[in-house]
Amino acid sequence: xxxxxxxxxxxxxxxxxxxxxxxxxxxxxxxxxxxxxxxxxxxxxxxxxxxxxxxxxxxxxxxxxxxxxxxxxxxxxxxxxxxxxxxxxxxxxxxxxxxxxxxxxxxxxx
Numbered sequence: 001x002x003x004x005x006x007x008x009x010x011x012x013x014x015x016x017x018x019x020x021x022x023x024x025x026x027x028x029x030x031x032x033x034x035x036x037x038x039x040x041x042x043x044x045x046x047x048x049x050x051x052x053x054x055x056x057x058x059x060x061x062x063x064x065x066x067x068x069x070x071x072x073x074x075x076x077x078x079x080x081x082x083x084x085x086x087x088x089x090x091x092x093x094x095x096x097x098x099x100x101x102x103x104x105x106x107x108x109x110x
Contacts, residue, residue, distance in 0.1 A: 019043065044071075 004012075023043060027036035048070075052063050 023036060023039050026039055048067050052059065052067070056063060
């Protein structure tokens with residue numbers, strides 16, 4: 001999780017909130033409820049590329065590695081913090097897939 005200094009959060013949160021409001025307005029122009037995903041993808045991609053261009057100019061392998069690692073960490077952290085909790089709640093309400101338990105039991109016996 002990107003635990004940055006409070007002063008940076010305050011400065012960035014103002015801009016992020018404005019951008020989020022704008023993306024929501026844009027997303028409402030599309031008939032599909034998931035249209036926000038494309039807008040979010042474009043925004044995050046262009047932001048990352050713009051920062052690299054301003055800081056380093058030309059793309060390099062190590063920048064590609066850093067960017068892909070950053071985006072993967074974002075996805076992993078989001079899933080760990082939100083997705084897994086959501087799935088655990090639904091699993092408790094609706095029951096698990098029966099074969100998962102079988103595999104877990106087999107793994108325990110190894």
